[in-house]
Amino acid sequence: MFSKTNEAIFGVPKFLSTEIEERKTKYCLCIPIINEGERIHKQLQRAQQHGIDKLVDIIICDGDSTDGSTDSMQLKTLGVNTLLTKKDTGKQGAQLRMGFWFALARGYEGIITIDGNNKDSIESVPLFIEKLEQQFDFVQGSRYVEGGKAINTPKIRHFAVKFIHSPLISLTARHRFTDSTNAYRCYSKKYLTHPKVQPFRPIFTTYELLAFLSVRASQLGLKVGEVPVERKYPESGKVPTKISFFKGNFNLIMILVNNLFGKFNP
Template sequence: MILYERQEGVPQFRCEAYQEKKTKYCVLIPVINEGERILRELKRAVHYRVSYAADIILCDGGSTDGSTCADVLRNLGVNSLLVKQDSGKQGAQLRMGIWWALRRGYEGIITIDGNNKDSIEDIPRFIECLEDGYDFVQGSRFLKGGHAINTPPLRLLSVRLLHAPIISLTAGRWFTDTTNAYRAYSRKYLEHDQVQPLRDIFITYELLAYLSVRAVQLGMKVCEIPVTRRYPKEGKTPTKISFVRGNWELMKILFLNLFGQYNP
């Protein structure tokens, strides 16, 4: 285990590397107390041999539910576990993962939620796009070949009528599924001097909104590909965004992004 001290733009975190770097690309999965959801997702990754295409890295925000037990993760093909020891939420977890992945020498990064909603078996499609020279690849359940299954009606309306139009206006290019964290970034994009994702202003969902638009603004190569996002038929919707406060904060982020407040 290695402890990395806090530095500018990167929170303090510890790393448990179960394997050496094995592939050209990695998958960053931010998690916090996802319980059986992340375990089911990793079991699907084993079934589809995802770890043969990309190293799987968990970016843990400090889980206490036992779902990140080292023996379990090793058996499920996880390459490394990063555990944040600092403040911040999803944005801090992603900054931790991005810094570590670039330092380890990966040529591109795929991100996916850890709540078992997304088609992790589609990882090779993202890699194909990175290999073809794309710098930002957005997964979309709304493209032909994609699937939006059991999407809560209010969530569907907010994506289609608010989030996607505002992100698309900011980027100057139409995107269909902008709340979807299932996407890929090239090393070239993340290291561009006019991007600079490793900044402490990215605490919650700011980094996802910002990286959705910055590639287009800089004239980089972008695309969308079809994926599946499946919500459970019954029970609580797996999300970390609260209905009132969370959505208000998200709207504020969208408008700050629209007016360039996150640009370096």
């Protein structure tokens, strides 16, 4: 196990990489987190129970958590391959740029992403691997296709995904997607290194990169699809999310509108 801080690279936030194990697999699973506490530990335990840590290298893309959930020795026992800790500005978009850059530099042929709040069926990773093996370039996980499960989804979120977010993303992508807010998806190396994609740009700080990558593959004529996944919200208590109800959702709508008009295209 060793740690090092990356040198300044345009479009990639400064970060500390702690490589617990060397690269072992063809594909990796990037999990962006910030102070997820026991949720990320339970998710990693589920991954171990289903052998996911043997199928893909698990890379934690941490936003510099302060809750103790990213202790590298504990993560090692939970099957994590590498911990990346952002030491720069930006939120989810910056964490993903950090993870994508590291993964591509390490030579992975495809990258799967999933939220770290234990809402998603991490055991569904083999479905994404199968699609990457079939030369798909972008695959969206969906709770709304046959075989998918939406459990305890708050009514307002269900409405927003079905009737606002997914229609706008589908219009922009010129391809129908049914669960476009879901960060459970995969990307091929071919897609992320395409000259008309260029994901390593500082414009991608919050949720812009997720929105952009949802639409760009089909716009460029690359191979896209969906696979069924499960997304389960708690039966009661606070909904685990990083998006505030008013400001966060307003900013998200503005991102969708800018995406529709090509504001993020290189």
